[in-house]
Amino acid sequence: MSLTGVVGAAAPVNVAAICGSLRKGSYNRGLLRAAIELSKGAVEGLQIEHVDIAALPMLNTDLEKEGRFPVEVEAFRKKILAADCFLFASPEYNFSVSAPMKNALDWASRPPNMWGGKAAAIVSAGGFLGGGRGQFHLRHIGVFLDLHFINKPEFFLNAFLPPPKFNPDTGDLIDEDAKLRLKEILLSLKALTLQLKPRA
Numbered sequence: 001m002s003l004t005g006v007v008g009a010a011a012p013v014n015v016a017a018i019c020g021s022l023r024k025g026s027y028n029r030g031l032l033r034a035a036i037e038l039s040k041g042a043v044e045g046l047q048i049e050h051v052d053i054a055a056l057p058m059l060n061t062d063l064e065k066e067g068r069f070p071v072e073v074e075a076f077r078k079k080i081l082a083a084d085c086f087l088f089a090s091p092e093y094n095f096s097v098s099a100p101m102k103n104a105l106d107w108a109s110r111p112p113n114m115w116g117g118k119a120a121a122i123v124s125a126g127g128f129l130g131g132g133r134g135q136f137h138l139r140h141i142g143v144f145l146d147l148h149f150i151n152k153p154e155f156f157l158n159a160f161l162p163p164p165k166f167n168p169d170t171g172d173l174i175d176e177d178a179k180l181r182l183k184e185i186l187l188s189l190k191a192l193t194l195q196l197k198p199r200a
Contacts, residue, residue, distance in 0.1 A: 015086065
């Protein structure tokens with residue numbers, strides 16, 4: 001087989017995309033949908049799967065029986081373990097991460113930690129600072145989880161400043177500048193993932 005054939009056959013980088021908002025029309029979910037669309041054309045070599053966290057029970061170690069977790073948690077942990085890296089869409093609730101996001105982080109950190117040693121990126125949409133303070137807290141949590149966040153670029157989107165950033169009916173991202181910035185996030189995430197986990 002030619003060298004070109006070998007390179008062309010390289011497996012894509014698997015990205016687990018997690019949204020901290022459970023609301024269907026969430027702007028942060030809209031960011032993940034936009035990222036998935038970009039991965040189908042504008043950004044090659046990424047395969048992004050939205051991993052839903054809505055079904056996870058609230059963390060309660062009484063639910064762990066003989067080293068086993070509830071079915072929903074087991075399925076979630078397997079997806080986190082199988083991922084090469086992570087894309088977090090993290091809304092800011094009361095200057096911090098949302099309860100569903102923290103719950104998901106905690107479940108997958110139960111021994112053995114599923115997050116450790118992998119690359120991650122954060123995007124957020126909201127008012128004022130665009131979720132910046134929530135991102136700051138998520139980075140702190142990531143230190144203990146042994147996550148490696150990209151440093152640049154950063155992505156904070158004030159969703160309420162004109163012109164409109166999202167379709168009001170669907171929550172889909174329509175701002176072209178934001179899409180370009182999101183593309184840069186994905187390229188940086190891919191580069192760090194390959195740096196941490198080189199492929200043949």
